[in-house]
Amino acid sequence: MKNVTDLLKSKAQRQMVTVKPEDTVLDAIKLLAKEDVGAAVVVSGGQLVGIFSERDYTRKIVLKGRHSETTRVEEIMTANVICVTPRTKTRDCMALMSEKNIRHLPVVDEGRVVGMVSIRDIVTDIIADQDFTISQLEQYISGQ
16 A cells, blocks of 8 residues: 555656735635646645645635635635645555545644645555455466
8 A cells, every 4th residue: 555655756747836915815726726736735825724625715715706806815814724745655644635524734843834635646645556466366266
């Protein structure tokens, strides 16, 4: 079973998407769209201070009639961020995401954000792991 470090290494190499608390929500949403991701870590002074997601946007801007041009990310971001470490097992990530009803987990190592994993990353990894196990069992059973 992989840990988050292995998962991050196997992901397509792309820069982690970050925004600042003082950015407008409109700028943050444009960045999410440009990078084709569902969430960004919010960083201030090199420290993780929150996470901003499409879910934050829809529930705290669109549904409440606020304006994304004038609202700052820090006003609607999720400040109490649930994080994992590089040593966390992927199955533990899945359990945490299911339990907390979240789709993104920042990966923090010694106080520094080193990446982010999504529910898609986790599911893809678990399916690949299961496919490998099935293949090995089929070979064993057939005597190959």
